[in-house]
Amino acid sequence: MDTVATLRAFNRTWGRRSGVLDESFLGTGRAYGSARLLFEIEKPVTVRDLRTRLGLDSGYVSRLLRGLQREGLVDVSPDPEDRRRRVVSLTAAGRRARGDLDDRSEGLARGLLAELSPRLADELGQVLGRADLLMRAATVTFEVVDPAGPDARTAVGAYLDELDRRFPSGFDAHEADHDADAMGGATGRFLVARSDGDVVACGGVQTLADGVGEIKRMWVHPDWRGAGLARRMLGRLEQEVAGLGHRVVRLDTNDTLVEALSLYRSAGYREIERYNDNPYARHWFEKRLTGSRAR
Amino acid sequence: MDTVATLRAFNRTWGRRSGVLDESFLGTGRAYGSARLLFEIEKPVTVRDLRTRLGLDSGYVSRLLRGLQREGLVDVSPDPEDRRRRVVSLTAAGRRARGDLDDRSEGLARGLLAELSPRLADELGQVLGRADLLMRAATVTFEVVDPAGPDARTAVGAYLDELDRRFPSGFDAHEADHDADAMGGATGRFLVARSDGDVVACGGVQTLADGVGEIKRMWVHPDWRGAGLARRMLGRLEQEVAGLGHRVVRLDTNDTLVEALSLYRSAGYREIERYNDNPYARHWFEKRLTGSRAR
DNA sequence: TCCATTCTCTGACTTTAGTCAGAGACCTTG
DNA sequence: CAAGGTCTCTGACTAAAGTCAGAGAATGGA
Numbered sequence: 001m002d003t004v005a006t007l008r009a010f011n012r013t014w015g016r017r018s019g020v021l022d023e024s025f026l027g028t029g030r031a032y033g034s035a036r037l038l039f040e041i042e043k044p045v046t047v048r049d050l051r052t053r054l055g056l057d058s059g060y061v062s063r064l065l066r067g068l069q070r071e072g073l074v075d076v077s078p079d080p081e082d083r084r085r086r087v088v089s090l091t092a093a094g095r096r097a098r099g100d101l102d103d104r105s106e107g108l109a110r111g112l113l114a115e116l117s118p119r120l121a122d123e124l125g126q127v128l129g130r131a132d133l134l135m136r137a138a139t140v141t142f143e144v145v146d147p148a149g150p151d152a153r154t155a156v157g158a159y160l161d162e163l164d165r166r167f168p169s170g171f172d173a174h175e176a177d178h179d180a181d182a183m184g185g186a187t188g189r190f191l192v193a194r195s196d197g198d199v200v201a202c203g204g205v206q207t208l209a210d211g212v213g214e215i216k217r218m219w220v221h222p223d224w225r226g227a228g229l230a231r232r233m234l235g236r237l238e239q240e241v242a243g244l245g246h247r248v249v250r251l252d253t254n255d256t257l258v259e260a261l262s263l264y265r266s267a268g269y270r271e272i273e274r275y276n277d278n279p280y281a282r283h284w285f286e287k288r289l290t291g292s293r294a295r
Numbered sequence: 296m297d298t299v300a301t302l303r304a305f306n307r308t309w310g311r312r313s314g315v316l317d318e319s320f321l322g323t324g325r326a327y328g329s330a331r332l333l334f335e336i337e338k339p340v341t342v343r344d345l346r347t348r349l350g351l352d353s354g355y356v357s358r359l360l361r362g363l364q365r366e367g368l369v370d371v372s373p374d375p376e377d378r379r380r381r382v383v384s385l386t387a388a389g390r391r392a393r394g395d396l397d398d399r400s401e402g403l404a405r406g407l408l409a410e411l412s413p414r415l416a417d418e419l420g421q422v423l424g425r426a427d428l429l430m431r432a433a434t435v436t437f438e439v440v441d442p443a444g445p446d447a448r449t450a451v452g453a454y455l456d457e458l459d460r461r462f463p464s465g466f467d468a469h470e471a472d473h474d475a476d477a478m479g480g481a482t483g484r485f486l487v488a489r490s491d492g493d494v495v496a497c498g499g500v501q502t503l504a505d506g507v508g509e510i511k512r513m514w515v516h517p518d519w520r521g522a523g524l525a526r527r528m529l530g531r532l533e534q535e536v537a538g539l540g541h542r543v544v545r546l547d548t549n550d551t552l553v554e555a556l557s558l559y560r561s562a563g564y565r566e567i568e569r570y571n572d573n574p575y576a577r578h579w580f581e582k583r584l585t586g587s588r589a590r
Numbered sequence: 591t592c593c594a595t596t597c598t599c600t601g602a603c604t605t606t607a608g609t610c611a612g613a614g615a616c617c618t619t620g
Numbered sequence: 621c622a623a624g625g626t627c628t629c630t631g632a633c634t635a636a637a638g639t640c641a642g643a644g645a646a647t648g649g650a
Contacts, residue, residue: 130422132305354638
């Protein structure tokens with residue numbers, strides 16, 4: 001059976017069986033919509049966030065919240081930082097209701113697994129865990145953002161922390177702010193990959209010289225590695241470099257980042273002479289961009 | 296992360312992403328309900344079957360069918376065998392509409408996979424295929440049926456065919472009818488495991504002597520092997536033996552069926568002397584039933 | 591042949607899940 | 621401080637997805 005057919009078959013199986021897992025909502029007399037909302041309010045969150053995370057109409061969310069409020073499950077109050085926004089948080093009763101849904105959902109999952117031997121249940125966990133990562137990775141969205149904005153700063157922060165941990169002599173991040181400028185404006189770009197609103201990977205492009213771009217700050221969240229995100233990010237960044245009018249991409253890296261080295265090599269980069277004075281770099285790569293569309 | 300948590304996490308991921316796969320229905324201006332119905336009518340089927348397969352109210356199905364009929368997608372006519380029942384079948388236009396949905400759904404699956412490298416897409420197919428089997432196996436239902444009924448006959452037929460193929464000297468099935476009697480009535484039982492209406496495994500129990508039951512005709516559909524069904528069927532059959540008031544189960548088997556041999560050994564059966572004159576048997580097993588509940 | 595049961599259908603109803611067009615409060619920028 | 625934009629809410633609406641209570645035909649068994 002080919003992969004497309006497998007995916008579709010699984011979709012049908014899961015759809016038919018999902019009652020086994022989802023009926024939690026019906027069991028509690030709570031409609032799917034408001035239960036979904038309840039699950040999404042872990043900690044205080046703005047109405048807008050809820051809306052975008054669940055992809056719902058503002059009127060609809062407002063109405064659902066009104067319902068939960070009437071039941072005494074949530075508090076809605078203006079956000080002190082911007083009083084147009086409103087912040088929703090669970091009350092004690094709300095936490096209890098959420099816990100009930102949780103328990104019920106957990107019970108259903110447990111019941112399903114109980115039908116399998118421990119070995120097979122464990123195997124199901126393994127394959128679903130892997131499928132989960134791959135599905136999430138396949139549905140990531142790439143987005144150009146301001147390198148000085150909060151998403152970029154958080155991602156780059158995580159990247160720099162990791163360098164500091166992994167480089168034998170640590171990493172001194174004092175130059176990070178200067179970089180942000182170079183990756184914004186007309187001669188640079190900064191990309192993030194987002195899944196359910198979370199930033200899971202990032203990467204930047206800046207101009208070295210006319211016709212020559214450089215890729216920097218490429219990073220994938222540790223939980224998201226092994227799902228092809230780095231290669232896709234690299235391809236997107238190359239597209240951005242081409243979009244800036246360059247024909248050549250360069251980048252540098254350190255020996256410690258072994259997965260990066262093999263990625264660059266397999267993506268068609270060839271090693272060149274030192275082209276900058278980055279004290280942490282040990283390898284310098286270059287790739288000539290062709291018209292072909294990168295993955 | 297424990298298995299239950301993985302299952303729940305996957306359920307959420309899939310739920311959120313399933314739009315990527317299911318929106319096929321919205322794309323065609325066809326409501327989810329009637330599209331589902333259209334998919335279920337592969338070959339002519341009774342209204343009742345549709346209802347039970349999809350778990351819907353009779354009035355609702357009737358109304359949906361009326362809609363499809365108005366669009367000229369299905370024919371509904373009385374079942375000649377029982378004119379209370381009505382049989383639904385696709386018209387040429389119905390097959391075309393179904394094909395459209397199929398294509399669209401396939402396109403969406405393809406689009407999702409296109410985001411992954413071929414290697415990872417293939418891996419996703421592998422893990423989802425395995426998850427599919429395990430999920431279906433976990434949600435199988437066991438049912439006592441008449442050993443002379445159509446489900447039992449079909450399953451036993453497949454079993455005997457397999458013996459005929461696998462035994463070096465073939466298998467002569469002339470005694471099958473006699474057996475059916477012994478597994479019905481007050482001194483025997485016949486079980487099938489069913490998934491979405493299909494019989495995927497079977498097994499029977501008969502009485503050898505007071506206090507001694509025998510398990511026979513245990514079979515799992517080839518596509519469903521490796522998912523623990525045989526072990527579960529064995530456990531259920533042992534429960535039936537106990538339910539008939541016996542304390543001891545016996546069974547026989549042939550060397551060719553290696554997976555059966557190791558199943559019996561690992562399930563606590565010990566080999567005993569020949570207790571019957573079955574010319575195909577090479578091994579005879581016995582297990583003393585305890586009060587403990589078998590899986 | 592009668593009676594209980596089965597099967598499908600219809601009409602009347604409800605709930606859920608949304609969409610859409612403003613209104614009003616608030617924020618940012620020139 | 622005016623203008624334009626953002627954020628949430630309300631009211632009015634719609635479509636989909638069912639549910640429920642029979643009615644009417646057909647069947648199976650006593």
